[in-house]
Amino acid sequence: MSYRDAIHDALQGNGADYCEIRIEETASTRLVYRGKGLEDAVQSSGRGGNVRACVRGGWGFVSFNNLEGLKARVKQAVAQARAVGGEGTKLAEVEPNVRTVKPRIVNDPRVVPLAEKKRRMDHYNGLLLSTPQVQSINSVYAEGSRHVFFGNSDGAYMDQEFIHVTCRLAAQAKRDNDIQEAGFSIGSLGDFALLDGLDDEVKAVGQRAVDLLSARPLKGGERTVILNPVLAGVFIHEAFGHLSEGDNVAEDKKLQEIMVMGRKFGGKHLNVTDGAAMPGLRGSFAFDDEGTPATKTPLIREGVLVGRLHSRETAAMLGEKPTGNARAVGYNFPPIVRMTNTVIENDKAKFEDLIADVKEGVYVRGWYGGMTQHEMFTFSSGEAHMVRNGKIAEMVRPVMLSGNLFTTLENIDAIGNDIGMNEGGGCGKSGQSPLPVSLGSPHIRIRKCLISGA
């Protein structure tokens, strides 16, 4: 029996207010490099599914690898949902689409032999290791496909497939006890050509790891910082994106007052958008994991809060429209409200304008990680340079930037015109990680940003 028929049959007469079944088939390849060479080569496959049911607002969730007895799993999930109960099921209406969505494939990584993947990675890692003073590498090639078969009790059915390729290339340089790492991460939806032509960038990264050994650490404190597109993308994801997720707000009256539509968060030049309907990016899809069509959601327009991200439930709770942001990392998790592709839109400033009138500041590039907890956020740069009297000056150790949503967005005083996307990251929330997302922004400048030294 096809998955579609199995899902359809199992959902019959389920007795819940809402019920859905999601079955996934996965395959992945990983090449992990560390030290002087390859550490692990791995190929894995997987299959599993889940049933999620809602009764009077209470949820039941059952996940499994053995797909036999789907009907019994439905029964189990519905019984659990019933035991939770509540005041009533609130789910925004979504037209029940029936669609098969072809995956985005530009250069299919799955047909590239493992030997070729390894040859490419060997080459780049060899370049890193050939840099004098580079002691070791810390690189990963990862490729994963996720084929999702989804049906719900409204009559929706989707068959969607995603093929993700990500690559991190990083070098570590060592002098005495000092170890410095420099690297970069890239990713694509269905395009192995991602690994083409990286020689120059790889060589530069190797050299940067070495240069970091002689760079001085900065003293912590408040400074003017200019963020490159990669880091500004991480910034908007961490600083603002997570608080715009409807599940944080839906049952929190106080947070609703804070995140009230129309509240001013920044200057007129600040425009922020999230949406899986931006095509061809790692956070792009046609339907989310509840079967809601992808959209593009304006979050901030001219500095003012105008929207937020929703699942069907959070949309209904707040009386807003569903935005197609309910996502799960895999079959063993229920969908929760997540970002997709999040961007700060272009303004007018050229990069030179951003640094021209900076007497002393820090130009921070690249990305090492980031986290957020409500209004507090923190993220690390991959590299940093001093800016003095309008010019890029010496390299310093990478810094960690930290702040508070309510002041930092306001402190963005200039936004560039050179938007760039960062496809190399993944997002984590509630134990679900890494979720493919993309982040984008032009160069931005933040006044009085708290940084900590190395």
Add this chain to the structure above:
Amino acid sequence: MSEELLKAATRKYGQAEVYRVEGESVPVTFEANKLKELSAREASGVALRVINKGRIGFTSTTNADDEAGLVARAGAVSEFGADAKFSFPKQATVQDLDVFDPRVEKVTRARMIDTGRDLIERLREKWPEMLCEGRVGRSTGRMNIWNSSGVEYSYQETGYYIYLGGKLIRGTDMLNLWQGHSSAGWFGKKETDGILDRLLQQLEYCRNIAPAPVGDVPVIFTPRGLAAALLDPLLAGFNGKNIADGASPLIGKEGTKVLDDRISISDDPTVPMASGSRPCDDEGVPSRKVVLMEKGVAGGGYFDLQSAGRAGRKTTGSAHRSLTAPPGPGTSLIDIAPGGTPYGDLFAGIKSGLVVEELLGAGQGNVLGGEFRASVSLGYRIENGVITGRVKDTMISGNVYKALAQVEAVSDKAEWVFGSMRAPAIRCRGVEVATKGG
């Protein structure tokens, strides 16, 4: 099925290992002060690792229909795999260890729901404006390992856990707090109430907001703060992979004094009924206590088979793995020895200082070099020997090898941190504190 897989792979490649896990977890979840979701999560799968012509081939699946193809796939991957620096071990005597508690299997959902509801009610009695979240759950699992050298071992384990937290919003100030405990065995009122008591204590400390201290002031890391800030950069130096790579700053330091006398740290997977304890590691090697640091003197690190082979050492029974990746060296239960100072006395004589409880964004930066830097998501100001409130917009940075060489006092009791680590509170110097406006 597993035996056939092992036989087929051994016939073909000479050396092989089959790792099979199955488990179920049953959590009840609370959101916005209410019961939100009941779930049941089953997971099972198998991994095959072979050594073929001296190279490692690794593959895994959670799809039973794919198992027949694993032998061929492991061989194909091995063509490109890393050089094996080990042979699969022979069966050794594995000591019995209590990690299975039949009471856990009998904890009903109704009881878990009552436990969660009761905790949330009691918390909100004192702090009605708190928006609570929680999770109470139990799990059962079985680990099986077979290899071509004769290892054939299997054990069953249980787990029980409670996490309780929530947020408190005042104006645009948001406070987020979490506490929890986990164990292989069921635990009762004492540990459960302990979760609530610690949360209430934190809430009390957070009543006021205090300006952060600036510069190199005395810093007290609570057991949790220690886990958040110092553990990762410290353990990175003992990790067998980093030692094998020549990247650990502790290479060549074994047997020499690198930290203060009062710092002793071990990894002990043989504590009965502790979360993370196990009779053998994920390669079938019997578990044992591994001393990492004894009175400030560095030990030799922790290894799995491959990292030990690469570093010219012996495995310490420290292999950890998930289903989908080959094993690597890891720790199970970090035990940091208590010192001699009563907790309250740690504060004595501090004119201006900081207590670190929780960090945001730790693990970024040069962890391998011992560096730490993060935002303080939960920390308190010390003024004239007492806590005067919670600090905001504050970051700390430093190097664990420098900070733990400047220890001023270690508290006389080790406490559980989420059931997976035991540690005292440590007061030290050498931590830079930065804050907004500072």
